Amino acid sequence: MAHISVDDTYCKGCGLCVDACPVHIMELDQDRINAKGYHPAHCIDDEACTGCTSCATMCPDVAITVYR
Amino acid sequence: MAEEQVVFERPKTLTTKPTHYCPGCAHGIVHRLVAESIDELGKDGDAVGVAPVGCSVLAYDYFSCDMIEAAHGRAPSVATAVKRVHPENLVFSYQGDGDLASIGMAETVHAATRGENITVIFYNNAIYGMTGGQMAPTTLPNQVTQTSPYGRNTKEAGYPVRICELLATLDGVAYAERVTIDKPSSVRKAKKAIKKAFEYQMEGRGYTIVEIVGTCPTNWGMTPKDAIGWLEENMLPYYPLGVYRDCVEEGFETAAEAALARAKDVPIVTGGVA
């Protein structure tokens, strides 16, 4: 079952993955701040993830790994 | 349940070092595309990259292949020599618009017209990023920057330069394409172009350049998302995407063959040394 993981050490909370996700399940986690002081991105509904890699394709920091 | 597979991960030719680029800056995307292309071509052990002076000056810490940091504008000359010393290596320069189209314009034009078998990765975001947002040769008319505070006045500061069109007239160019990174499909096209440029280099077809129209959220004063919107509205119409030279599409094996055909009515060209 497809899902993604976001590596906090790289994510700068830029939000490009959020815009890129065709099923709108990526968000910046407003409850967490990473070591750089950004709200890291995270997937809010693993079930809906198709593993299409759009989020990872748009990520400038290669923070996202995609599994299928 | 089929065993889970990784379908997208950090390419080998990128180091694990987090980049210094601003949040949402597309340099990071382009770095990944270059690294993925090198991995897929199995060239990580043969690649030598030349970093410019500009935001991507620190690229030597981000690519895991051998790297050289060049003086501002001079990466094409450095890359020329590196390729001449090791013709079997995959040699690329990675440059911004100030580096390539301003101080380094002579090096850009002459490496291209010499038909050097190198690949130039050209990130065009219409501004000097590292130094805090000054006007670049590709800054658009009326675009506000730190050194065009009232908007670029073309009467005073002239017009932006379209590099792919400029270089397309030169005989040494085997492949020149302009791409962008505004959405996943564009990023995938950009990667295809970069990989093709590297392939043309390895096949010795001549000089190859991929111009990537990118963003600079910080110095444009926009969020990463708005910057992409501005790029789509303003940059892409001014810098039309597409292939501006492709010697193979033109029916030739190399840029040299295309050049020979173009000059077929010139006796000394076809007749050889007298």
Add this chain to the structure above:
Amino acid sequence: MGEKVLMKGNEALAAAAVRAGCRFYFGYPITPQTELAAYMSKIMPKVGGTFLQAESEISAINMLYGAAAAGARAMTSSSSPGVSLKGEGISYMAGADLPGVIVNVERGGPGLGSIQPSQQDYWQATRAMGHGDFFQIVYAPNTVQEMADMIFTAFEKADEYLTPVMILADGLLGQMMEPVELPDEIGELPEKPWATTGTKGKREHNIANSLYLQSNELEAKLLERAKRYEIILDKEQQSEGFMLDDAEIVLVAFGASSRIARSAVVKAREEGIKVGLLRPITLWPFPAKALEATLGTAKAYLSVEMNMGQMVDDVRLVVGKDVPVEHFGRTGGIIPTPDEVLEAIRSLNAKVGE
């Protein structure tokens, strides 16, 4: 050694460089050194080397930077204004610890100056070749034979100390023809594991770079390089003495002007004046030890240079204030005559003699 042939200085530099293992030359036309580039364009294709006429001296020095980073023995040459354009690139080579040979066949300056010979780039070569704390080893030949021999030494020292090395000749030496025996073809070239040759999957990546944004890292780098400069200052000083044993007046002259000074010394000796000549062969490191050795007998020093007086400062730095140090020179491309130098010796002798 090869057999003796008659060769122009510029061409001897090129021929010797190829024998020293140089297979990459990047040039640009400028009088009075263009024959060097022309010779390279003829010989390099025959030895499987690369001759590249760059679009500017700036591009050429950056090609040298790239070839050096890739581990090759490489060279560029120019003349005064063109060498000024190479300043930034040479500073980058020093800052990235890259070896390479740069030839300056000097012409009159400043600005476009003249195309006749001069030594007006002494300060530039020895102190101010580019921005930042760095030096380059500078060799000053005064014969066509020395031009050939010094190219070998230049490449050897460049590789040994990982630094740019300059051959400072001038239009006179570059244009004149003299018999020369070209050194034999070099054998093994030194290994360069630090070069950017592609990791081939066998090592971490190599980086040729002069940028250290963390200032403590940059200072550490400068201090480490300074140790190398100390070794060079200690071990690499080279000079030639002529009639110095009992010299009360010591001439100091390098390159073409040293030959004129030597003739003047011989004439002055015939008039009973105790004069000698110290000829620096390395301009940096300046031969301070050899100069100090003359302090015992010397009552006055005269630097003879084809400029307004530049090396005279280095003589003063060694000699100090208690012995007069004067300069004689013609500049702008004028070559002084032995008699003019002799006249300067006579007047100095009158001042300090019995």
